[in-house]
Amino acid sequence: xxxxxxxxxxxxxxxxxxxxxxxxxxxxxxxxxxxxxxxxxxxxxxxxxxxxxxxxxxxxxxxxxxxxxxxxxxxxxxxxxxxxxxxxxxxxxxxxxxxxxxxxxxxxxxxxxxxxxxxxxxxxxxxxxxxxxxxxxxxxxxxxxxxxxxxxxxxxxxxxxxxxxxxxxxxxxxxxxxxxxxxxxxxxxxxxxxxxxxxxxxxxxxxxxxxxxxxxxxx
Amino acid sequence: xxxxxxxxxxxxxxxxxxxxxxxxxxxxxxxxxxxxxxxxxxxxxxxxxxxxxxxxxxxxxxxxxxxxxxxxxxxxxxxxxxxxxxxxxxxxxxxxxxxxxxxxxxxxxxxxxxxxxxxxxxxxxxxxxxxxxxxxxxxxxxxxxxxxxxxxxxxxxxxxxxxxxxxxxxxxxxxxxxxxxxxxxxxxxxxxxxxxxxxxxxxxxxxxxxxxxxxxxxxxxxxxxxxxx
Numbered sequence: 001x002x003x004x005x006x007x008x009x010x011x012x013x014x015x016x017x018x019x020x021x022x023x024x025x026x027x028x029x030x031x032x033x034x035x036x037x038x039x040x041x042x043x044x045x046x047x048x049x050x051x052x053x054x055x056x057x058x059x060x061x062x063x064x065x066x067x068x069x070x071x072x073x074x075x076x077x078x079x080x081x082x083x084x085x086x087x088x089x090x091x092x093x094x095x096x097x098x099x100x101x102x103x104x105x106x107x108x109x110x111x112x113x114x115x116x117x118x119x120x121x122x123x124x125x126x127x128x129x130x131x132x133x134x135x136x137x138x139x140x141x142x143x144x145x146x147x148x149x150x151x152x153x154x155x156x157x158x159x160x161x162x163x164x165x166x167x168x169x170x171x172x173x174x175x176x177x178x179x180x181x182x183x184x185x186x187x188x189x190x191x192x193x194x195x196x197x198x199x200x201x202x203x204x205x206x207x208x209x210x211x212x213x214x215x216x217x218x219x
Numbered sequence: 220x221x222x223x224x225x226x227x228x229x230x231x232x233x234x235x236x237x238x239x240x241x242x243x244x245x246x247x248x249x250x251x252x253x254x255x256x257x258x259x260x261x262x263x264x265x266x267x268x269x270x271x272x273x274x275x276x277x278x279x280x281x282x283x284x285x286x287x288x289x290x291x292x293x294x295x296x297x298x299x300x301x302x303x304x305x306x307x308x309x310x311x312x313x314x315x316x317x318x319x320x321x322x323x324x325x326x327x328x329x330x331x332x333x334x335x336x337x338x339x340x341x342x343x344x345x346x347x348x349x350x351x352x353x354x355x356x357x358x359x360x361x362x363x364x365x366x367x368x369x370x371x372x373x374x375x376x377x378x379x380x381x382x383x384x385x386x387x388x389x390x391x392x393x394x395x396x397x398x399x400x401x402x403x404x405x406x407x408x409x410x411x412x413x414x415x416x417x418x419x420x421x422x423x424x425x426x427x428x429x430x431x432x433x434x435x436x437x438x439x440x441x442x443x444x445x446x447x448x
Binding site: 041113114117121122124125127134135 | 236237271274275276296297300303304307308310314316317326327330331374378
């Protein structure tokens with residue numbers, strides 16, 4: 001599918017792959033960190049810092065990453081600037097506080113009570129982790145959905161470290177931004193609606209899948 | 220039950236991370252399979268904390284716990300798991316896992332890697348004994364407090380613990396269920412299972428056949444003003 005010579009399907013797929021990879025990457029460290037702080041407990045001030053980081057301006061993070069990845073920056077030798085990997089890393093960092101805050105809030109009480117139960121049942125470490133994962137799965141899925149939505153709709157990082165390069169780092173949000181700058185509002189609006197449709201469809205699909213999983217988990 | 224399991228608490232002090240006050244002070248006692256112990260004391264005297272420490276869930280802030288002569292908290296995690304599987308603890312507000320009642324009852328044996336046939340046989344015995352047949356397919360998180368309590372006790376009994384720790388086991392039960400549970404526990408006691416019960420329902424607890432009563436005021440110096448160790 002293309003609008004005004006732009007491969008919309010390609011942009012949409014690229015957006016999903018980049019945001020999906022960022023969500024997966026962020027989940028790798030956010031889920032264990034959430035469990036650790038739920039088990040060990042953290043001061044209210046640290047909870048407040050994590051929650052404040054959820055609203056971190058994406059432009060600020062994009063700017064910091066730009067300085068890191070630029071050829072004269074500390075990580076310039078990696079040659080990541082204006083690549084999809086740079087966007088993935090940036091979005092993963094962006095959604096990390098969101099994932100931690102949501103998983104921690106949703107799972108804290110469950111983890112504490114289930115941990116005691118697992119210990120008293122004589123569960124091994126692996127069995128305990130598996131039990132906690134099963135018990136907190138709905139909170140984790142909710143956090144992943146929210147993280148993915150945030151990554152998919154993110155603009156600042158994708159623009160600053162991705163560079164909006166056609167057929168390479170152009171994603172839905174940067175394509176919309178470009179069309180607005182060009183004054184092509186109809187195309188921007190069409191892209192915006194497609195982006196919204198993608199987000200809603202994916203959310204419904206994940207929610208339905210998790211509902212099926214919950215029903216299975218009950219019996 | 221031939222071999223006696225002995226748990227020794229030596230000079231136990233405990234305080235929660237969030238608090239500066241000691242819940243337990245200088246508690247030393249011995250518990251073993253084959254005897255029924257009733258723990259009594261006013262609210263906030265540390266009965267539940269004592270049970271969680273003795274049942275190897277909480278690590279004491281100061282002091283040692285010996286299980287069959289081994290210092291439990293100095294053991295590697297594999298040995299700790301082996302010892303923990305010899306005992307069971309039932310909370311006064313039991314936690315139900317996501318899933319059915321049958322899953323919640325079987326979980327202890329699933330964790331131990333028991334065979335399917337054995338799990339099914341033990342499961343049938345337990346739900347008949349505690350008359351839980353009618354609710355076995357219900358979602359465990361939709362049970363009444365009394366039903367959840369019996370399910371938690373069934374979950375503990377199915378593993379055939381050598382010592383069973385029960386925190387207010389009769390609290391949510393009607394009189395029929397209380398008698399049913401008392402008979403079940405009494406039978407366990409005769410079979411050589413150790414019972415350590417925290418209960419304000421002294422009459423029902425005594426009907427089990429209590430060997431020893433621990434008064435928290437006597438074993439725990441909780442009333443002493445906060446001091447530094």
